[in-house]
Each structure stands twice: as structure tokens, then as C-alpha cells.
Amino acid sequence: MRVVIAGGHGKIALLLESLLTERGDQAVGLIRNPAQVADVQKTGAEAVVCDLEAASAGDVAALLSGADAVVFAAGAGPGSGVPRKDSVDRAASVLMAGAAERAGVRRFVQISTMGAGQPPRPGTDEVWAAYIAAKTAAEDDLRSRGLDWTVLRPGGLTDAPATGLVRLAAPPVPRGTVPRADVAAVIAALLDDAGASHQTLELTSGDSPIAAAVRGVS
Ligand SMILES: NC(=O)c1ccc[n+]([C@@H]2O[C@H](COP(=O)([O-])OP(=O)(O)OC[C@H]3O[C@@H](n4cnc5c(N)ncnc54)[C@H](OP(=O)(O)O)[C@@H]3O)[C@@H](O)[C@H]2O)c1
Numbered sequence: 001m002r003v004v005i006a007g008g009h010g011k012i013a014l015l016l017e018s019l020l021t022e023r024g025d026q027a028v029g030l031i032r033n034p035a036q037v038a039d040v041q042k043t044g045a046e047a048v049v050c051d052l053e054a055a056s057a058g059d060v061a062a063l064l065s066g067a068d069a070v071v072f073a074a075g076a077g078p079g080s081g082v083p084r085k086d087s088v089d090r091a092a093s094v095l096m097a098g099a100a101e102r103a104g105v106r107r108f109v110q111i112s113t114m115g116a117g118q119p120p121r122p123g124t125d126e127v128w129a130a131y132i133a134a135k136t137a138a139e140d141d142l143r144s145r146g147l148d149w150t151v152l153r154p155g156g157l158t159d160a161p162a163t164g165l166v167r168l169a170a171p172p173v174p175r176g177t178v179p180r181a182d183v184a185a186v187i188a189a190l191l192d193d194a195g196a197s198h199q200t201l202e203l204t205s206g207d208s209p210i211a212a213a214v215r216g217v218s
Contacts, residue, residue, distance in 0.1 A: 002026040003191060004067045004105075006052060006096050007074025008045065009036040011159070012111065015184035016071065017045035023188070030063065030074075052092035053084075060099035069107035069191050070100045072138075076131075085130040093138035097145055106148045107197070109190055111183070112139050114153045114175060114202055139200065148197035150190050154183050155204040167206025168213040176204030189214040 003020055005013045008029020020027040021044030029040040032051035040047035048063055052074060064070065072093045076084035093110060100108050116135035120128060142149045155176045162181035167173055186203060189210050190196045195218025208216065 001068045001191065002028065002066060003069045003071060004028045004030065004064055005045075005071045005073050006030050006092060007072070008040050008047060009033070010073045010075065012157070012180045012183050012187075013071075013073040014039065014043055015181050016073065016187055017043035019184055019188045020191075021045055025191075028063075028067070030060075052095060053087045055095065057095055057098045057102060060095055061102035064099055064103035064105050067103065067105045069109070070096055070105055071187055071191070072096050072108070072110040075111075080127075082127055082130040085127065085134040089131060089134035090137045090141075094141045097142050097147065097149075100147055101145055107191065107194075108142065108145075108147045108149045109187055110138065110142050110149065110151050111187075112151050112153045112200075114155045114173070114204075116153055117171065117200070143200075148194060150196050150198075151200040152183075152187065152190065153200065153202045154178050155202070157183065163205060164210055165205065165207050166210055166213050167204050167208065168201055168210075168217055170217070171200060171202050173202035173204055176206075178203055178205050182210065185210050186214065193218050 008031045017027040027045035029045045030050040037047040076088040112135045120132045139151050158177050158179050160179040
């Protein structure tokens, strides 16, 4: 399977690239900073420089030619302001999904966040509100398309080692945290399971082995 990962130098993306290449899949990481090429290649993945805030749908569709799946793992990240929540967390996902349709790549896993899909809590600061609005709009866009989409909403991300044990279910899942390494392993399993398409799933640490958790939602 050839999997193109938007935001290919992200923390989850690098973990996912390693998992995919270890199991014999081809991973391609889209990055905007050429200085990150070596890190992506170290995982066994191919690195392609593509700034998702500057590329056209045609540019991205060409990069997706021959791919079997797309993972949207990009994000404006901490320290970014309102405009980049919209240009990355919403618009780059919309760009990738449109390009996937154009290129005929049906499988699309989007990393969203718990909290998306509902209005931000009263008193939320404007950057968090813009982030939630951007993730919600990206989810809505993806669900409206004729793709085999899965929206994955992790809880708070940690850099703790993988546990292999999660709680994965349709919303609402009680709030919690989850190691990025477990998120990457869940995505790798979701890519292998067409039954998980057309679902919005929330993810925290839990007590189900990942393979069983993914089978349970398929
Ligand atoms: N933090 C949390 O607790 C939490 C909880 C739930 C969900 N999430 C979401 O989970 C996702 C992945 O998390 P993570 O920790 O792996 O993220 P991360 O390490 O911040 O990675 C995001 C990646 O997106 C890339 N990116 C930004 N703008 C780009 C552009 N214009 N073109 C191409 N790539 C671009 C960044 O590259 P640069 O190095 O070039 O900036 C970065 O490598 C994010 O969407 C995040 O919002 C986070």
C-alpha cells in the first residue's frame, strides 16, 4: 500500500511512517521545509517538499497519483495564530481531500481532535476557538465527499511510549490523553480496514488492544 501523509514531519506522522515501512508499505511524507527531508527518509519513507498552504489542488493531485490512501496529519501547531488554524487545519485538509478525489484515491484518514464537532466551551480563547472551528469545518468537508473517509479525533496527545491499549469509539468518548505512538498504530490499523470507513471515531488510552479496537468499530 502506498500512503501519502500530509504534514510528513509531524510527530505522529514520523511514527506512522516508521510503522508503515516496517510492515512493508510505502509511505510518502509531504513536508514544507526541505531541511526535514533526512528525518523523513530515516523512517524509510519518501519525502516530498510540498507546502500545503501554497500548493494547488492540481499540484497535490499529481503527487497522489498511484497512492492507495491519504492521511492528513498536518496542523498549524502550538504557537500559531488564528489565520494558520484556518490555512492549515481547515484549508490544507480540504486541499488534500479535493486532490484525493481528483486522483481517484479513495481511502482518507483525517486526524482531527476531540472537541471538534461542537461549539467551543464558553470563555475559550480565540485561538482555541479558531482551531476547533477549523477542525470542525475540515471534518464537515471530508464527510461531504465521496471518499472512504475516517475522521479520527484523539484526546490530548502525549509523547509517552506506545501502550497498544486504547479506547476507540463513536463520540462521545470521555476526555483523556493518548500517546502519539498509539495514535500512529491506530491509523496504521485503520488503513488496513475498509470497514472503518464513513466513521467519526474518538480515541484515548484504554484497555482494548488496538487490533481488537479497530475490529470493534468496523
Ligand atoms: N496536541 C494535542 O493534544 C492534539 C490533540 C488532538 C489532535 N491533535 C492534532 O493532531 C495532529 C497531529 O499532531 P502532531 O503532534 O503529530 O502534530 P505536529 O508534530 O505539530 O505536526 C504537524 C505537522 O504539520 C506540518 N505543517 C504545518 N503547515 C504545513 C504546510 N503548510 N505544509 C505541509 N506541512 C505543514 C508541520 O510542519 P512544520 O514543521 O513545517 O511546521 C508539522 O510537521 C494535528 O493536526 C493536531 O492538531 C493534537
